[in-house]
Amino acid sequence: MSLMVVGSMAFDALETPFGKVDRIIGGSATYAAWAASNFTNDIKQVSIIGGDFPQEEIDKLQHRGVDFDGVEVVKDGKSFFWSGRYHMDMNTRDTLVTELNVLEHFNPQIPESFKESEFLFLGNLVPAVQASVINQMKERPKLIVMDTMNFWMDVALDDLKKTMNMVDVIMVNDSEARQLSGEYSLVKAALKIQAMGPKYVIIKKGEHGALLFHEKHVFFAPALPLEDVFDPTGAGDTFAGGFMGHIARTKDVSFENMKTAIIVGSALASFCVEKFGPLRLQELDSVDIEARIQEFVELVNFDIVISN
């Protein structure tokens, strides 16, 4: 039930209305691996870091079953760095600094031992890099899930479309779904995006939850209403990691099981935002997670009492 996770491992500087932090680990693959490691201890990590990435953080992930053979270390390079400031609504943010550093030349060479991974998560990256990872696999994984962002729709749409055509599931946020499809209605947008390749479309709406579309079917998972959202950084990657972790644990890629995976992902994301960076994720246990999933059950559970 090996899960391969491809994405950035980075440093972030974050500023929210509730505080700031100058340097904390981040990156899509970091969040995804932390979240997924609650459900599987066979994670194949593919990323690139500089010599500055803390050994302690690598140790912690390895201890959770994350295999670092696919993480290239550029000893005299610097890890990807991103700095951002969130507005009061926590849904909008300004990017203050983006330093690609070692990520600029990321050309992942997948280790032999990774090439038969059953499940593949492609974090947000250059679409051509995402495609090159898929092309290196010996067998096609049972499920390939990709994340992406509006930036690639602006500058690499053709490549993005090629990669989209190679995957099973795409995750985008609502404005990206609209940009990609040219449709305002998310129902119509999801149908158009399915026609581009992915049979499943997950539209993330942040504090407003997430939608899963497949053919004409739709499933909605709410976000848990929280007293405080401390730092939304990494919530989307954590959602993806929880989703993939559940799929890898259950080895079930049906639409029905994806619904549960989305609830699991939403539960993990609801923890992520409670502290800066991945700090909250690093202290969870299975009791916390089960209790949180139960909150989701109660949040949407109602008796069906119809007919006059």
Added chain:
Amino acid sequence: MSLMVVGSMAFDALETPFGKVDRIIGGSATYAAWAASNFTNDIKQVSIIGGDFPQEEIDKLQHRGVDFDGVEVVKDGKSFFWSGRYHMDMNTRDTLVTELNVLEHFNPQIPESFKESEFLFLGNLVPAVQASVINQMKERPKLIVMDTMNFWMDVALDDLKKTMNMVDVIMVNDSEARQLSGEYSLVKAALKIQAMGPKYVIIKKGEHGALLFHEKHVFFAPALPLEDVFDPTGAGDTFAGGFMGHIARTKDVSFENMKTAIIVGSALASFCVEKFGPLRLQELDSVDIEARIQEFVELVNFDIVISN
């Protein structure tokens, strides 16, 4: 199981990205009565209209069991008129014209036969007028639900707080909840609003669904993802009418039953937006409604598969 509905009956001129209409009936009490009449045929309508309000529309509502004894007709007056234009996102709109007309001097005199109504819905109105209606009741209704809007928070906050302290349930949208409480988190906002009087707080988020808060409990009802939203006018009042209709039919004011009422209200609202004004509401039958409620069940239904 009589339900009293208090609010405006009006004409609207509407412009959406999908079309426009110069003059169609509207008003909070119109939408609420249409929605509620799917569940009870004992509706006591309290409103004020001019001689211009179409007799045909009155006949249609009376045929559904709506009692017009509480609707004052000012023969030589004009009905309330509102004109608005929606933006592409359908969540924001510009008011083009507001003519209060007969509504300016609305001072409802509740007929004796209405004063023992068991359930009371107060549509958005001057808070002091809402309070005067409550004060005219012989017995306190089993459930009093009020709607309001940001305008009254700006110009009549003291009166609004007095009225709030007399009701069981308040319905506001998310930005109004934030304005009223001074809290950004909707969880905190709902707690503060409960402390002002209403034991139940319903926060409407339009296309993002609705939240019901009671003490520390929270329930979330999604909005159905629709291919097209044609005209959102009246969706909130339709939601309220469906909610009240379900409560009046079941005579059950428990938190559990309110959850179902919110799903029923959401289902009715999802029809409302499919055509201009109340046109879609006027053609529904119970089969349509049950099928739509089933869509809500499927939308959020997932298997609980937890534990490693």
